[in-house]
Each structure stands twice: as C-alpha cells, then as structure tokens.
Amino acid sequence: QVQLVQSGAEVKKPGASVKVSCKTSGYTFSSYGITWVRLAPGQGLEWMGWITAFNSNTNYAQKFQGRVTMTTDQSTGTAYMELRSLKFDDTAIYYCAKLGPGALGSLESWGQGSLVTVSS
Amino acid sequence: DIVMTQTPLSLPVTPGEPASISCKSSQSLLHSGTGNIYLDWYVQKPGQSPQLLIFTLSIRASGVPDRFSGSGSGTDFTLTISRVEPEDVGVYYCMQRLFPAYTFGQGTKLEIK
Secondary structure (H helix, E strand, O other), X not given: OOEEEEOOOEEEOOOOOEEEEEEEEOOXXXXXXXXXEEEOOOOOEEEEEEEOOOOOOEEEOHHHOOOEEEEEEOOOOEEEEEEOOOOHHHOEEEEEEEXXXXXXXXXXXXXXXXXXXXXX | OOOEEEEOOEEEXXXXXXXXXEEEEOOOOEOOOOOOEOEEEEEEOOOOOOEEEEEOOOEEXXXXXXXXXXXXXXXXXXXXXXXXXXXXXXXXXXXXXXXXXXXXXXXXXXXEO
C-alpha cells in the first residue's frame, strides 16, 4: 500500500535552514506529485507548495517564495522540502502528501508529519 | 490567492444527530472545461495526520462511510454528516485545488457533546 515516511523531529535556531525528507513506497513515484502542508500550534493547515515528480516542476505559495525549495530524488522515491531563514513562527508539524492523478490532484495519502521547532 | 471561509469554527454535536459545515470560496471553483468543482474535504483526528474525506465536491475517498456527503456549487459548499459518531471528532478542512496555489479553510473543530 502507499506509504510516506518522513524524517524525524528537528530543533533549529532562528536564521538556520531545515530539510525534511519524505520517503515513498507502494506506487510509481514519478507518476504523481508531492505537496507539503504545515500545521503550526493553534493554527490550521497551511499549503506550502507542490512538486511534480516526473519533471520537478514546482509551485510555491507566495508566502514561502524565496525561502522554500522542494526537490525529489527519483532513484529513491524521496521528496525533500528545505525551508531557509527560519523564524520562530515556522515552528510547526510539516506534512508531505501524495497528490492524486491529474494536473491538480487531491492530497490522497499523507506522511506522519515532521515536527520542526525553531528556538534560540 | 483564493480565500476559503468555513463556518462554524466550533461544532458541538450530540451522537446520532446530523451536522453540517459550510465553506465558501472567494472565486468559483467550477472548472469550465470538465464541469467539475475542485473542492475537497479533509479531517484531522486527534493525534493523526490529516486524511482525505471527500474530493471533487462529492466523491467519498476510499473507506469513508456513507454518512459523509459533500454538496454545493460555484462558491458555496457543505459537508454533511448524517449521524455523527464519537469517532468523527476532529478538525475538518475544506480545500480548493482549482487554482495552482491550493488554499485551505480555517478548519472546523467537531466535538461531541
């Protein structure tokens, strides 16, 4: 079955960068996109962007433009999300999700989440 | 970006009673080519990752009980639970995916009375 397994919790200082990984299995990685969503304390879900696995086209939320980079490694079926210049309010659980078929698919299957804490 | 507005933000419900959540978008989510409405519903249950509940307005995801239904048109959408059960506790989100920058509603917290 489809599985997305994310990297573990991270603690970073303000101004640093974090790179979260999302290892997939159970489907043809190159056929579907991956999206990233975060959940900050006391907030709702926030869409960050997506990447198509077959040609690495990306679309980032305007809020994160210039600070986020999403990449994929087709050889291992792994997606990555790097967020730079971290601020305190980037503290959140970061989720990857497999997109459904088509140009703008649903978020069909989700990873378990990766907690990123930004603290001095 | 498209703004998604959910109401109510908190929804206490007695088990066995129906419940509904409203979601409004700042632009129509009707795709002129396919005729589909690209509006999904997700739920995040306590201690779990979010999961897909309903996609393309009204199609239940695999394994979702038929007491859940989605409806609406253009800019106004509704998630209905015909008879709430205790395991339905969680935060429900609508999300638009017609426009490349996906956007979520603020979330509605369903709790059992």
